[in-house]
Amino acid sequence: AQSVSQHNHHVILSEAASLELGCNYSYGGTVNLFWYVQYPGQHLQLLLKYFSGDPLVKGIKGFEAEFIKSKFSFNLRKPSVQWSDTAEYFCAGAGNTPLVFGKGTRLSVIA
Amino acid sequence: DTAVSQTPKYLVTQMGNDKSIKCEQNLGHDTMYWYKQDSKKFLKIMFSYNNKELIINETVPNRFSPKSPDKAHLNLHINSLELGDSAVYFCASSQGRGEAFFGQGTRLTVV
Structure with missing residues (x-):
């Protein structure tokens, strides 16, 4: 079955720390991968996406992600987090089935 | 001009x-979705629909039914509401397997 998994349930970082959130996918065939962010009380917004080409993709707000096919991974990174990055982060994939989400990672950034 | x-x-x-939630998209997308987000923030796809195919998550009770009067609308009808149906329901749309755009969500509380 096609699936996306996120292993970090809750990550707590201090401001200016570097961030890496893990995402692994299980798809047979071509897959489009996404990272979404959900700020408290809000809807999901797209951070970045990967369809093909350069495996390092850059998104909004200084986020980037790297597609590593051999590891079936699409980890999200940011060199220096801010308090305003506190949110829920979701990895998602779309293959032959509709868009499927991982369980999400809550990021708490403390001053 | 909300998307x-x-x-x-x-x-x-x-x-x-029995209640209904309405969803409309003005992006000209061919695919619409309904997701349920529970208290743990897990996003579960309920339905995916384009003008050719309805894909139903087999775990969704048949009390839930999508209704699409046209390509731009996908409403969610729920019969015989139960306490466990309390959640936030998100509508989304995409063009094929591209990025999904989400609505603001409907917080349903069953008492």
Whole structure:
């Protein structure tokens, strides 16, 4: 079955720390991968996406992600987090089935 | 000119009632979705629909039914509401397997 998994349930970082959130996918065939962010009380917004080409993709707000096919991974990174990055982060994939989400990672950034 | 709009934003109702949530997209997308987000923030796809195919998550009770009067609308009808149906329901749309755009969500509370 096609699936996306996120292993970090809750990550707590201090401001200016570097961030890496893990995402692994299980798809047979071509897959489009996404990272979404959900700020408290809000809807999901797209951070970045990967369809093909350069495996390092850059998104909004200084986020980037790297597609590593051999590891079936699409980890999200940011060199220096801010308090305003506190949110829920979701990895998602779309293959032959509709868009499927991982369980999400809550990021708490403390001053 | 909201891209994906859903109404109502909040819905409080008693067990056993029947209710509908409306969703409209003005992006010209060919695919629309309904997701359920539970208290743990897990996003579960309920339905995926384009003008050719309805894909139903087999775990969704048949009390839930999508209704699409046209390509731009996908409403969610729920019969005989139960306490466990309380959640936030998100509508989304995409063009094929591209990025999904989400509505603001409907917080359903069943009492």
